[in-house]
Every structure is written in structure tokens, then in C-alpha cells.
Amino acid sequence: MKLTKLSPKILTLLALALLVIIAPMFFPSSFYYRIGALIFINGLAVIGLVILVGYAGQISLGHAGFVGIGAYSCALAPEHLGISPVLAVFLGAFLSGLLAWLVGRPILRLRGHYLAVATLGFGILIYMVLSNEAQWTGGPDGMAVQATGLKALLKSMGFKVSASEMWYWIAAVVMMIGALIALNLHTSPTGRALRSLHDSEVAAGTVGVNVANYKLSAFVISAIYTSVSGSELALMNRFISPDVAGFLHSVELLTMTVLGGAATVFGAVIGAAILTSLPQVLTVLHDFEHIVLGLIMMLVMIFMREGLVPSLAKILRRRPK
Amino acid sequence: MTLLTVEDLSIEFGGLKAVDGVNFNVEAGKIVSVIGPNGAGKTTLFNMLSGLYTPSRGRVTLAGKDVTNQPPYKLARLGMSRTFQNLQIFLQMSVLENVMAGCHLTEGRHIVTDLLGLPASGRRTRQSMKDALGLLERIGLQSHATDEASGLSYGALKRLEIARALAVRPQLLLLDEPAAGCNAVETEEIDHLIAEIAAEGVAILLVEHDMKLVMKISDHVIVLDQGMKITEGLPTEVAQNPKVIEAYLGVKATEEVHNALG
Known part of the structure; x- marks a missing residue:
């Protein structure tokens, strides 16, 4: 019995690190750094959803709402409270966590479709607030976000990098930290409690797991992940509009989660990578973009129910050596 | 009594x-x-x-x-702990993890420690693993510890539920x-x-x-x-x-x- 092989945690982290470091060698232009950064930013949000959907087995169709809170915290707090944009990331994370905690208590009593609809409503609520409170948020047109000053800081230290390159590395590091935390959680006592209620809430209760509390914890943790990804998005783009909090973005994030494989951190990043880069590749076929996305989704659901990464891993394992 | x-x-x-x-x-x-x-x-x-x-x-x-x-x-x-007539196994976990999940109460609730992967988190997991292996040995499933629980026979799953219930002490x-x-x-x-x-x-x-x-x-x-x-x-x-x-x-x-x- 080999319990102490190279653990899945180390393997995943190594694979991600390699991906992050090797990818830029194939970038023909700095535009690709931007796509890379977007992949890692979405990847972070999707890792958060892996904790909620893959570990705890709960669904959310409103997580883009937390992207919105994270993003607008970075847009509004520096302007009105005078705190630095980087600090505003933490403020946004705190607000998202708090809101998730308040909203999650009543909502997480629901299951399946009911939970999906309730979270959907929550997401739409956030979107409405962001697009209607025009005197604060600039309404549907969006608003500008202050510069972080990080680039200037790097320049003063003698490093000359483009904004895209800088954000590529920042988003990569933040995502790796997110991945590490999610992987820590997976094999920890808390992770086992979450995964147990995924498989059987009844049995989880009988071994002493406070099901409602653990669901709420997963909801709060995933909200914080998503919020940080929203903050990064705002700070990188220097501009934000309510669309990031919209229903479509929630669906996109959830699709990335199940495409890659809802229960694996590596799958989360692959799912984010595919669905973030695909629209860039498909610009040639712009009119068909959504058709192709829909088709891919259907095929994966029909042939690889568990998502890409777990299904492929199974196929590889089954092959005789 | x-x-x-x-x-x-x-x-x-x-x-x-x-x-x-x-x-x-x-x-x-x-x-x-x-x-x-x-x-x-x-x-x-x-x-x-x-x-x-x-x-x-x-x-x-x-x-x-x-x-x-x-x-x-x-x-x-x-x-109090129990088993179920219609099995309630954690099918996406390994055999060992099923029993470890039963150790939830001795592990306690330390979410931040677990998120950060602090040494205390690993210690609790190792302790549970030790306890769970002991229980698996008792029900004769120690050789299946790392198998997926979904692959076990019906009779073995019945015993696995007993081991998990015993882990609650x-x-x-x-x-x-x-x-x-x-x-x-x-x-x-x-x-x-x-x-x-x-x-x-x-x-x-x-x-x-x-x-x-x-x-x-x-x-x-x-x-x-x-x-x-x-x-x-x-x-x-x-x-x-x-x-x-x-x-x-x-x-x-x-x-x-x-x-x-x-």
C-alpha cells in the first residue's frame, strides 16, 4: 500500500507552475500575456467554485455578483474612502464574505433547482444595484478604476515590463496561492466534511458534521475567491462595467467549472483556459462563437460527465502499460 | 446503566x-x-x-x-451513531476516507488552519488516518484502504458503514x-x-x-x-x-x- 506517493497536491501545483512558466515562451505578442492573465483571473474564480460545487456539492448561478462586488470595491473605495486600490481588494473580499454569510444562511437551506434559482436571484440583484446606482457606479456604461501604481513602482526599481506582462505574473501568483489553499482544503478535516455532505447529507449529519454550517463556509470561501478575481479584473482593465456581475458571467464561470471537472483544481484551470481563450480563437467565426461553445458543452456533458480532466485521467489510467 | x-x-x-x-x-x-x-x-x-x-x-x-x-x-x-439500510456511503471518497470522515468530531472544526495547511491540520488528518486504518483492519478491509468506495462489494460496504459509525466513538x-x-x-x-x-x-x-x-x-x-x-x-x-x-x-x-x- 502506497499512501506516500507524490501527492496529488504537489503534482497539481507542479503542473500549474510549469504551465505558467512555459506558456509565455510560445506567446507571439504581448497581447497573449493579457489572455493568459484573464485565464488565471477566471481560473481563480473557478477554483472558488470548485470548493462550492465540486467539494460541497452546492450550486450557484449568482457568483458573478461577488465578481461585481470585488471589482467595484476596487473602483469605488480608492475614490471615496481614499484607500489604495490594492487594499481595496481586501475590502472587497471582506464585503463579499460578509454578504455571502448573510445571504447564505437562508439560501443554503434550499437544494438543487431551488438553490440555483435563489442564487440566480441574488446575482441579478447585485447586477441591478450596480447598473442602477448610476451616481456611484456610472450605471451600465461602467466606470474607470485608479491605477495601482505597481507598474510605476516596478519601473522605479529598474524593471521595465508592460502592463499585460505584469498582470500575467500577478494573476498567476494569486491563482497559485488560491490553488494551494483549495488543495490544502481538499485533504484536510474540513475538506472531508465538505465532501461528505456532497455525497450524503444524511450520513454527514450522523458522523457529526453540522451540514448547514459547512455549506455556509464553502459559500463564503468561494465568494471570497470570486471577489478577488473581480478585483484583479478591475485593476488590470482600469475600467469596470456591471456586465462582470451579470447572469451570463455566472453561467460562464459555472460552465468552466464543470467543463474542467468540478471536483479538481487542475480541471478548474483547464476549464478556465479553454473557455477564456476559445472566444479569442473563434473571433474569425464571431457569429458562431456561442454555437461552438454550446456544442462543446453538450459534447462534454454527454461523453465526459465528470468533466475533461477526470475523464481523461481515467482513460489514461485504464490503458495497459 | x-x-x-x-x-x-x-x-x-x-x-x-x-x-x-x-x-x-x-x-x-x-x-x-x-x-x-x-x-x-x-x-x-x-x-x-x-x-x-x-x-x-x-x-x-x-x-x-x-x-x-x-x-x-x-x-x-x-x-449516537448509526448505519443505514439503504447504504449512505460517501461514494466519491476512498474506503479509508469514508472512515476518516467518521472521525469528524475528534478532528474538530478549524477551518482557517485547514485552508492554510498548517502543521496542526496535517496532524489531525494523520491521527484520523491511523484511527481509520485500525478500524479498517477490524472489519477486514485494510487491503482496500486506497480503493474507491464505489468499487466495494455490497457486504463490504455494509461493514464499511459500521466502521465509519464506530469512528464516531x-x-x-x-x-x-x-x-x-x-x-x-x-x-x-x-x-x-x-x-x-x-x-x-x-x-x-x-x-x-x-x-x-x-x-x-x-x-x-x-x-x-x-x-x-x-x-x-x-x-x-x-x-x-x-x-x-x-x-x-x-x-x-x-x-x-x-x-x-x-
Whole structure:
């Protein structure tokens, strides 16, 4: 019995690190750094959803709402409270966590479709607030976000990098930290409690797991992940509009989660990578973009129910050596 | 010492009295069996005791505390754990992790420690792993520790549920048909296991259809029919009770029981 092989945690982290470091060698232009950064930013949000959907087995169709809170915290707090944009990331994370905690208590009593609809409503609520409170948020047109000053800081230290390159590395590091935390959680006592209620809430209760509390914890943790990804998005783009909090973005994030494989951190990043880069590749076929996305989704659901990464891993394992 | 006291416990489903005014006691270290025909209310009784159903009347006392209407996770803290007739295995976990999940209460709730992967988190996991491996050895599944739980045979899953329930370190263990669907050898193994657990001082409440098993290992038998307790007593007394024979055992089974008792 080999319990102490190279653990899945180390393997995943190594694979991600390699991906992050090797990818830029194939970038023909700095535009690709931007796509890379977007992949890692979405990847972070999707890792958060892996904790909620893959570990705890709960669904959310409103997580883009937390992207919105994270993003607008970075847009509004520096302007009105005078705190630095980087600090505003933490403020946004705190607000998202708090809101998730308040909203999650009543909502997480629901299951399946009911939970999906309730979270959907929550997401739409956030979107409405962001697009209607025009005197604060600039309404549907969006608003500008202050510069972080990080680039200037790097320049003063003698490093000359483009904004895209800088954000590529920042988003990569933040995502790796997110991945590490999610992987820590997976094999920890808390992770086992979450995964147990995924498989059987009844049995989880009988071994002493406070099901409602653990669901709420997963909801709060995933909200914080998503919020940080929203903050990064705002700070990188220097501009934000309510669309990031919209229903479509929630669906996109959830699709990335199940495409890659809802229960694996590596799958989360692959799912984010595919669905973030695909629209860039498909610009040639712009009119068909959504058709192709829909088709891919259907095929994966029909042939690889568990998502890409777990299904492929199974196929590889089954092959005789 | 009386560990569990059940008084006048009743539940109705839309006018149907599934369990009606049931009373009994369970003492530490004793094996008490609940028998009765299908639909007699055995599993319903279990679901009330373990906090899954809310009784419409009556009281449950565990180790001197009134625990009526307590949710399952609180009952686990007070020392009650159970298995299920229709298996409730954590199918996406390994065999070992299933039992480790049962160690939840000794591990405690330290979410930040676990997120950061601090050494204390690893220590708790290693301790659970050690305990769980010990329990797997006890049920003879140590060689399957790293297998996916979904790949185990039915009989093995039944034993796995017992190991998981034991990981909770219960004072009272509710076993809902632990031998159902098991072959003779597996039933024998479960029989030994249950006797062993009771010998360690754990009170056991057992629902089982295998009369041979029930009569052989029970200290006390409670007979339910149509939601009501029709009699209780020593296995030999119950087996000879005409009401029980009529309601449940039938003549042929009675012979079987006498053979089992020798």
C-alpha cells in the first residue's frame, strides 16, 4: 500500500507552475500575456467554485455578483474612502464574505433547482444595484478604476515590463496561492466534511458534521475567491462595467467549472483556459462563437460527465502499460 | 446503566400511525434487536431516534439528556451513531476516507488552519488516518484502504458503514439491517463484529431480518407490528410468544430459531 506517493497536491501545483512558466515562451505578442492573465483571473474564480460545487456539492448561478462586488470595491473605495486600490481588494473580499454569510444562511437551506434559482436571484440583484446606482457606479456604461501604481513602482526599481506582462505574473501568483489553499482544503478535516455532505447529507449529519454550517463556509470561501478575481479584473482593465456581475458571467464561470471537472483544481484551470481563450480563437467565426461553445458543452456533458480532466485521467489510467 | 430511554414515541404520516406509543430502554453493552414484518415501523423508529424524522409525540432520552428533536449532528456529539439500510456511503471518497470522515468530531472544526495547511491540520488528518486504518483492519478491509468506495462489494460496504459509525466513538450504535444482502460467511463476520463492539460497552440497537443472527446475539428483543410494540423480552421468550409467531415469524421460521438456539 502506497499512501506516500507524490501527492496529488504537489503534482497539481507542479503542473500549474510549469504551465505558467512555459506558456509565455510560445506567446507571439504581448497581447497573449493579457489572455493568459484573464485565464488565471477566471481560473481563480473557478477554483472558488470548485470548493462550492465540486467539494460541497452546492450550486450557484449568482457568483458573478461577488465578481461585481470585488471589482467595484476596487473602483469605488480608492475614490471615496481614499484607500489604495490594492487594499481595496481586501475590502472587497471582506464585503463579499460578509454578504455571502448573510445571504447564505437562508439560501443554503434550499437544494438543487431551488438553490440555483435563489442564487440566480441574488446575482441579478447585485447586477441591478450596480447598473442602477448610476451616481456611484456610472450605471451600465461602467466606470474607470485608479491605477495601482505597481507598474510605476516596478519601473522605479529598474524593471521595465508592460502592463499585460505584469498582470500575467500577478494573476498567476494569486491563482497559485488560491490553488494551494483549495488543495490544502481538499485533504484536510474540513475538506472531508465538505465532501461528505456532497455525497450524503444524511450520513454527514450522523458522523457529526453540522451540514448547514459547512455549506455556509464553502459559500463564503468561494465568494471570497470570486471577489478577488473581480478585483484583479478591475485593476488590470482600469475600467469596470456591471456586465462582470451579470447572469451570463455566472453561467460562464459555472460552465468552466464543470467543463474542467468540478471536483479538481487542475480541471478548474483547464476549464478556465479553454473557455477564456476559445472566444479569442473563434473571433474569425464571431457569429458562431456561442454555437461552438454550446456544442462543446453538450459534447462534454454527454461523453465526459465528470468533466475533461477526470475523464481523461481515467482513460489514461485504464490503458495497459 | 440505562443509556437510551424511549417513551411513548409516535409519528404520523398524514393520518397513518407509522409508529405508535413505543416504549423501551437500552442498556450500555447490551444488544437490543427490533424485529417485525416489513412496514412495522422499524426504520421509521430508527429515523426518529437518530433525528432524521420529528416525532409527533413522545420522548427520547440519551445518557440522561432529553434529545427529542435534536438534529443528527448533535446526537453524534452526544454519542449516537448509526448505519443505514439503504447504504449512505460517501461514494466519491476512498474506503479509508469514508472512515476518516467518521472521525469528524475528534478532528474538530478549524477551518482557517485547514485552508492554510498548517502543521496542526496535517496532524489531525494523520491521527484520523491511523484511527481509520485500525478500524479498517477490524472489519477486514485494510487491503482496500486506497480503493474507491464505489468499487466495494455490497457486504463490504455494509461493514464499511459500521466502521465509519464506530469512528464516531459512539456510546450507542444503531444498526439498520447490517446483514441484509450478505452471504452466510459475511453474516457470520458481522455477527462477531457486533458482539465484539457490545463487549466493549457500546449499546447496540439492531434492526435485522436474519432471525438466526437476531436470536443468537441479542440480549433483548422488541417486536413491532403495525407501528406498535406487541411484546419484548429475552430471545427465547419472544420466539415462543404466539402473537409474535402469528404476526411475524410463522411456523417454519420458529423451527429455524429453535435450531439456532440449539
